[in-house]
Amino acid sequence: MVEMELTRIIIDEEKREQVVFLKEKNGTRCLPIVIGINEAASIRMHLNGFVAPRPLTHDLMCAMLDNLGAKLDRVVIDKLVDNTFYAKLYLKTQSSMKIIDARPSDSIALAVRTKSALFVNEEVFHKLSQTT
Numbered sequence: 001m002v003e004m005e006l007t008r009i010i011i012d013e014e015k016r017e018q019v020v021f022l023k024e025k026n027g028t029r030c031l032p033i034v035i036g037i038n039e040a041a042s043i044r045m046h047l048n049g050f051v052a053p054r055p056l057t058h059d060l061m062c063a064m065l066d067n068l069g070a071k072l073d074r075v076v077i078d079k080l081v082d083n084t085f086y087a088k089l090y091l092k093t094q095s096s097m098k099i100i101d102a103r104p105s106d107s108i109a110l111a112v113r114t115k116s117a118l119f120v121n122e123e124v125f126h127k128l129s130q131t132t
Contacts, residue, residue, distance in 0.1 A: 001076060001119040004031065006112060009040055020108055022077075022120065031077075031120055031128070033085055039105035046113055058109040065114075069094060074117040075107040080127045 004022040007030070011018050018040035022031040042058050055063060065072060070091045079086035087107040089100040102110075111118045 001121055002027070002029070002125065004077075004118045004120050006043075006108060006118070009044055011037075011040060020105070022108075022118065029125060031125070033077075033104055033108075035105035035108075039103075039109055042109050043112055046109070058106065058113060061106075061110060062113050065091065070098070072110055072114045072116040073097065074119060075102075075111045076119045076121060077104050077107070077124055078121045080124045085124070 003025040005025050007021045007023040009018065009020050017034050018037055019032050019034050020040070020043070022033065024030070038057075042056055045052070045056070046058070052059065062072075070093050073090040073092040075087055075089060077085055077087045085104045087102050087104040089102050089107055089110065091098040091100060108118065110116070
């Protein structure tokens with residue numbers, strides 16, 4: 001697995017796409033992922049320090065984890081199938097590790113909020129290089 005970091009979010013109004021760019025933490029590879037406008041806005045708002053008067057979805061999810069005594073240990077983007085990325089949330093509880101299937105966009109939004117590690121499976125890079 002390759003540790004990544006969020007480097008930027010681009011909102012292309014012409015194409016009506018929002019793209020997050022993940023960069024290899026100790027390398028040069030970059031992974032662009034097209035995400036929904038709501039998820040892009042959620043990530044941007046958090047990075048800009050905006051605090052909503054009522055919890056937004058990703059803030060609510062963080063509050064639920066905290067109140068249940070769980071911690072987001074890491075996010076792993078583990079598959080690329082038909083140009084669709086898949087991710088897993090690794091939630092640590094007092095007694096075990098739970099793995100939850102999630103969209104990469106939601107996973108990144110949670111990782112940013114919780115300052116959790118973000119990884120990409122090496123196979124995803126391999127598949128991506130075959131499709132370009």
